[in-house]
Amino acid sequence: MSDLQTFREETRDWLETNCPPEMRKPGDICWGGRNPSFSHPDQEIWLEKMGDKGWTCPTWPKEYGGGGLSYEENKILQEEMSAIGARSALGSFGIWMLGPALLEFASHEQKLEHIPNIVKGKIWWCQGYSEPGSGSDLASLSTKAVLEGDEYVVNGQKIWTSNANYADMIFCLVRTGPQDPKHEGISFLLIDMDQPGVEVKPIKLISGKSPFCETFFTNAKAPKENLIGTLNEGWTIAKRLLQHERSMISGMGLGSGNSGQKSKTSALAQLGKKYAGSNKENKLSDSILRTKIAKHDLNSRAFGLTLQRMGEEMKSGGPSATASISKYYGTEQNKSRYELMLEAMGTNALGWEGEPFSAEELAITRDWLRTKGNSIEGGTSEVQLNVISKRVLNLPDK
């Protein structure tokens, strides 16, 4: 038996023994934190078991609490988890964004301090990048950090901070070299949210929900050990982390893909049939909608294969400029999927609250509105196309 085959069997056995029944059903994913909330007791057990094994971050080094798995082993783990319908034990910006950047840029001491806590879900991280005057032109940011003795004193405002009202810590881009050109003079700083100098105000979106906040810093403090990488060279980390963010967001474009699903029919096409009906040959009755859905499904499939192929190509390297392709395409696909859901459901997808709409229908309406942010957050689609033009295709500025 090959090593991988042995690993597969051991993994299968371990999951069988340790994954609690409730965690084998679809449902919400725990975000951890200093005061974590669990929607079911099994969620806490699952997080603890997976965290101890390092399998919340399967490919991170064991030295820092990760699973230490190879690319192939991780693939097996994911396959075995999906075979029993196991949910992720933990989701967080620490896993998707900060952790990979720390592994690349932080000192050994900083890694020891922060990475095990990410793996075990002990800290809820949020991201402080955008500012009211610095959206697409992120590098023009003006939140200031000044070193006074052993700590940085931070003043300024961040916006679009995801879940800042729940977060324990924020990884932040701050200006430390005000005289330098805009891409220089930026540093990457970790700041504790639990202090008087930090204030948070949720922003209500068109969906009626408030997943983002404004975050205000008034003489907020951070120990100087919390500066990651080199002073005034945070932009390098920022760009790298954005690639991780873009890879994370792009996964949404897979929504109606089929791989691993039992039914040949995508969820989107099933929805189409449910609302628009089928004819005698079991085809979606609205032939124009059927065509649009099939085209969407085909593109989702090609996109899923592209993520897989890029994953294989980058086995050892980490995300590259291809992150822009997947961010651009994934978010556009996700938006188009929701538009098609609305088209299929007619006025049933246009309720705001109450009867006669089902909870599922109301959720789709709100989620549709939320998707409009997908191609804005983490760099707009237009910014992604700029990145592809300049970095991948080497098209000139002048």
Next chain:
Amino acid sequence: MSLLLNEEQQFLKDTAKEFLQKNAPISHFRDLRDSKDENGYSKEIWKKMAELGWAGILVSEKYGGSEFGMMGLGGILEETGRTLVPSPLFSTALIGVSFLELAGTENQKNEYLPKMASGDLTTAFALEEGPRHSPVNVSTQAKRKGKDYIINGHKTFVLDGHSADVLIVAARTSGETHDEGGITLFLIDKNTNGLNIERTHMVDSRNSSEIYFKDVVVNEGSILGAPDTGYPVIEEVLERAQIGLSSEMLGSALEAFERTLEYLKERKQFGSVIGSFQALQHRAAIMFTELELTKSAVVGALNAVDENSNDRARFASLAKFKAGETLHLVSNEAVQMHGGIGVTDEFDIGFFLKRSRVAEQIFGSSDYHIDRYATLSEY
């Protein structure tokens, strides 16, 4: 499954690129067109291709082939798409060989496959009877008479039909037009009495023909597979053909795109290279993204054939849909972004536009495959 070429496959592809750039660049295709070459391809180049082993890639080792599979052939087809070189590679090495391998009797395999693998015998697949692809639209009749069949009818858009030694013909032995049952495949020598083959001149200057059958008599021994049950074989071969053609189309799209990208970096207007204009940059970036998706769809489909995936049918439609959409987009944008010279005959970029539209129609347009994908996905 892996979506990357292995060392052997990558080597084949690299060799193909080098060979074609040197021996059959686009100027070679232009020469064939301008000289109104009788065969529409160079027998000399085909012989060299066969010597490189390309004709026998799908042929079993015991019949003189290499069994390198569709992943091997796909890489080569992609490179042929870059230089637009016409050759029997598609009709013979992919389609003809697949028919013999999948449905041939031991005798037929012994008779044909070694000659096909060595490049000494070429085939053409006579299927279509109308201007839009339909594998069930078969009304050409083959009537049984003793141990013979008498064939009457008309086939259109037969790729390589005028130059092939042997025709593989889908004819109806029972049932009605549009029935899947009742279709029989025949191997017919080009010199058989009653065959009238007329070369067609298409916009892409490649090779196809009209074939008329008037009381063509063939022996029952020329049936490929079994009578009345040709359809499943046709389907499987068509899927391979759709996937292989998608590789070629990907190559054409990549070449047209790269040529356009170079032009964007050279051409100056308003004091700047036009590639610095955001209106063009974003369109280039969108094309690049679509090309990346097409690469994945194509390699996934090639792999599905080699691994005998139970989802091969949908992969074939995925590849042909995506290759069609992308080559359509890129060939249009390539002409537009080249401006005035893009619409001149002297400049090569227009060749890709012409080839695109023909390739899009071969064995089903993108629209055809959207419908097929939905049907296969049970909606």
